[in-house]
Amino acid sequence: MKAYLILEDGHVFEGEHFGGHKEVISEFVFNTSMTGYLEVLTDPSYAGQSVVMTYPLIGNYGVCLEDQESNQPFVEGFVVSELARLGSHFRKNMDLETYLKQHDIIGIQGVDTRFLTKLIRSKGCMNGLITTHHYDDISDVLKRIQNYQVKGVVNQTTCQQPYVLGQGQYKVALYDFGAKQNIARELVKRNCEVTVYPARTPAQTILEGHFDGIMLSNGPGDPSECQDIIENIKILSQSGIPIFAICLGHQLMSLAHGFQTEKMVYGHHGANHPVKDLNTNRVYISTQNHNYVVRKESIDESLAKMWFQNVNDGTLEGIEYLQEPIKTVQFHPEACAGPLDTANLFDQFIEMMGGKQNA
Incomplete structure (x- = not known):
């Protein structure tokens, strides 16, 4: 299934959906960690935000629930260049996509995360939306995105x-x-x-x-x-x-x-x-x-x-x-x-x- 990432400045990225199915508006930040994606997902400091992972392959060692930093993920959405469908590690409880589905966290892969990161570095953190719905006209969507604020987290x-x-x-x-x-x-x-x-x-x-x-x-x-x-x-x-x-x-x-x-x-x-x-x-x-x-x-x-x-x-x-x-x-x-x-x-x-x- 196709997924779309729409930023408040009008950039639209097309990729492949994974994880949960809810449409979500949030603030977008990038994370440069090469490992620890589960700890990132479950860090409460990310509440109200979606995370762009700069490392190109995410999910390669699956999910070990013992490594969670809280009892649930707090990110709103997850953006990766490539999702590893089958995690390979002796401690893993499940693969990353299954974990995200369980918690209804929407993800998008196949996005040029290098370009997206450079965009955030030059323009600063921006609000955006991840969705599986194709909008022919994004003008109303952009208003909703631009009005979003991280509050009460x-x-x-x-x-x-x-x-x-x-x-x-x-x-x-x-x-x-x-x-x-x-x-x-x-x-x-x-x-x-x-x-x-x-x-x-x-x-x-x-x-x-x-x-x-x-x-x-x-x-x-x-x-x-x-x-x-x-x-x-x-x-x-x-x-x-x-x-x-x-x-x-x-x-x-x-x-x-x-x-x-x-x-x-x-x-x-x-x-x-x-x-x-x-x-x-x-x-x-x-x-x-x-x-x-x-x-x-x-x-x-x-x-x-x-x-x-x-x-x-x-x-x-x-x-x-x-x-x-x-x-x-x-x-x-x-x-x-x-x-x-x-x-x-x-x-x-x-x-x-x-x-x-x-x-």
Whole structure:
């Protein structure tokens, strides 16, 4: 069956349909990862977006459900150059198309993903539509596409009730703004008992829990939408409890301190982004997935300092706060899939909590 991808600038791509059948409008981003397509599909940070994979063959090792980063995929649509119909791996539970059909995620293959990626790089992230319906006149469709906005996605991806993972010496409260499961896994294997909380849990609830540390997770959407969450973070940042924040959590902590965020042209999405630790001048390869960034010019140097910087474009990748036990990073140290270069940042968080306990 034919499928069509229509972008808000009027470009129309024809390809072959796979996966679910629903017509979907979303924001389009590209991901440069060579592996980890299941982790991309199940990363809640992609809520409201469709993903264009730049690697030419996707699905070649099938789907292993154990590798999911959440219990369901959150991407709206999936665009690949070529779909591998039969995944070959001893751990696989099913092929990729079967998985997408089960979750009604529409896909299109046979598209020139190289041209599409260059288009997004030059014009920025664009809205688009994936459909199996052929429109003779796309003028009305373009209006619908252009009017689409990614809204309310934190509410769509956060958990509904608190739950506890693991047992250990350190009690950690993990705010779920659309958390990848490997954040909790990395904490659990470091002797932590992790209590996961919905995104809009009042700060007082956390303070009454007498936690050794607080983790702010990744998540989707525009951080400036989350004003009530930012107010909670303001309270927690003044509590003296060690806090480590990732991706959206990093942006929300910045906003809580009066810094500014802005939307990037096409964002960072992939498992090969170099970041530099400005304390050591050492460069690490990181996994990233974000469309928004903290403006480094907005940082109040009496409150915080830059910690990591992107080697490619110079954007801010991490902040150390000077008056509070808080560290935040824009990239994903839990990196599933991707390099584990920065997994030691979880060890630093454990050290922050240990210092507090022994004081």
